[in-house]
Amino acid sequence: MPVLKADFEACQGYGNCLTGAPDAYDIDDDGVVVLLKQEITDEERPRIEEAARSCPVSALTVEDS
Numbered sequence: 001m002p003v004l005k006a007d008f009e010a011c012q013g014y015g016n017c018l019t020g021a022p023d024a025y026d027i028d029d030d031g032v033v034v035l036l037k038q039e040i041t042d043e044e045r046p047r048i049e050e051a052a053r054s055c056p057v058s059a060l061t062v063e064d065s
């Protein structure tokens with residue numbers, strides 16, 4: 001299954017990722033992205049990958065496990 005990865009050091013808390021995939025990404029009280037799940041299905045991958053690409057600092061990736 002595809003796996004979600006995040007560079008927590010790079011995240012600037014813009015929140016773009018939440019817009020497209022609020023089921024996968026959230027932001028904590030410190031303004032850092034939180035992964036709401038580790039693995040995603042192939043069906044939801046295109047949507048979540050698009051949300052990952054919307055990150056201005058490229059902190060998010062979807063990788064093959």
Ligand code: SF4
Nearest residue numbers: 011012014015017055
């Ligand atoms: S879009 Fe990028 S910088 Fe913004 S909260 Fe998501 S991971 Fe962090």
